[in-house]
Amino acid sequence: MLIGIIGAPNKGKSSLFSALTLNEVKIANYPFTTIDPNKGVAYVTEECAEREIGIKCNARNSLCKNGIRYIPINVIDVAGLVEGANEGKGMGNQFLNDLINCDGFILVVDASGKTDSDGNFTDKNYSPAKDARIIVNEVVKWLGDIIIKHKKSYKGNSDAFYELIAGFGIPKDAANNVIESNSLSRKFDWSNEEAYKFAGTILKISKPIVIAANKCDVKNANIEKNINELKEEFGEANVFECSAAIELALRKAERQGIITYSGNSFDIVNSGISKEQNDALNMMKSFLDSKKSNVQKLINDLAFRILNNIVVYPVEDENKFTDHFGNVLPDAILINDGATAQDLAAKIHTELANRMLYAINARTKIKISKTYTLKDRDIIKIVSAAK
Ligand SMILES: Nc1nc2c(ncn2[C@@H]2O[C@H](COP(=O)(O)OP(=O)(O)OP(=O)(O)O)[C@@H](O)[C@H]2O)c(=O)[nH]1
Ligand SMILES: [Mg+2]
Structure with a gap:
């Protein structure tokens, strides 16, 4: 993030x-x-799951202090x-x-x-409030101007437009919703005003x-x-x-x-x-x-409420809640609310996801499918044919 x-x-x-x-x-x-x-690392915090399992954790990808997990995210000033x-x-x-x-x-x-x-x-x-309005407006102008500048390359070509927008981390679905709600032409022959409108929304x-x-x-x-x-x-x-x-x-x-x-x-x-x-x-x-x-x-x-993230803990041993080296709850992973067990596997390793068979909810020891929707603070073992 x-x-x-x-x-x-x-x-x-x-x-x-x-x-x-x-x-x-x-x-x-x-x-x-x-x-x-300036680029740096900040931390979002949540109560560590160690308290619930009753074993002190050995945090690796994050920090744990007084029962609070500090999960790193990137910030730029x-x-x-x-x-x-x-x-x-x-x-x-x-x-x-x-x-x-x-x-x-x-x-x-x-x-x-x-x-x-x-x-x-x-x-x-x-x-x-006026100050904030000016800044928001400048950010809208920045994106709007980029869209306007590239008009030649995507006019009449929706794929080229989606590609441009994907460069901003904006998915096609979101772009489509905005085009629809603002009744913008799918020929992408927008006026400057329409480009700013799209950018703002x-x-x-x-x-x-x-x-x-x-x-x-x-x-x-x-x-x-x-x-x-x-x-x-x-x-x-x-x-x-x-x-x-x-x-x-x-x-x-x-x-x-x-x-x-x-x-x-x-x-x-x-x-x-x-x-x-x-x-x-x-x-x-x-x-x-x-x-x-x-x-x-x-x-x-x-991170959590507005960008809809949850924290999950992948483990290798669902009984001891440890990784390969015996570290308890080593990693706390930020993932989008709505992500599946397979999405978690993909965050860890592509091969793990590609060859994933199923997962185990380490809290209940119950087998769960690849499509299981993760919940905040889940502790998950991924079972995969990958070595
Ligand atoms: N009283 C008070 N002063 C603050 C606070 N935050 C920052 N300042 C002061 O405001 C001035 C500007 O702080 P910076 O953090 O450099 O501000 P900036 O927004 O990064 O400034 P630019 O990089 O020039 O855009 C400095 O003198 C800070 O010490 C605060 O919460 N309270
Ligand atoms: Mg500064």
């Missing part, structure tokens, strides 16, 4: 990226700090987008090509309203966006009003109030052994910290007390 972090300049995209990945990247209080994309990027304003929009394979986007806005659409500081409250369906309403820690700001506007426009469940700066500081402090951090609260475990560190931690504690930190919830919701 690949998630793209987008937004206007200076909104905290790289701070959020760094909080999610703990990669050291350039963060600064001026626009266009990021030029080249790019330069800031500004209005008119498709005409070359700011850093332009070519860098969005790096996001072509993204499954979904996190759109970072400044919920404090203290930076404008170009990322410059402002005394007036700059509406983050297909992006909504195939590349969902969640809003990181960032900088919620800023004092003397119209945060409540701004958040309400965002929720009205993007839906309450898709807006996550957060402070990437505080989340980053807390995750770093945890890594340095200063605190233990659960995502909603922390305990100081290193008594040797300075007064400055202590004051900073107290400030962060009062932030967590009044508002939760929603950074982990945001990435979890995007």
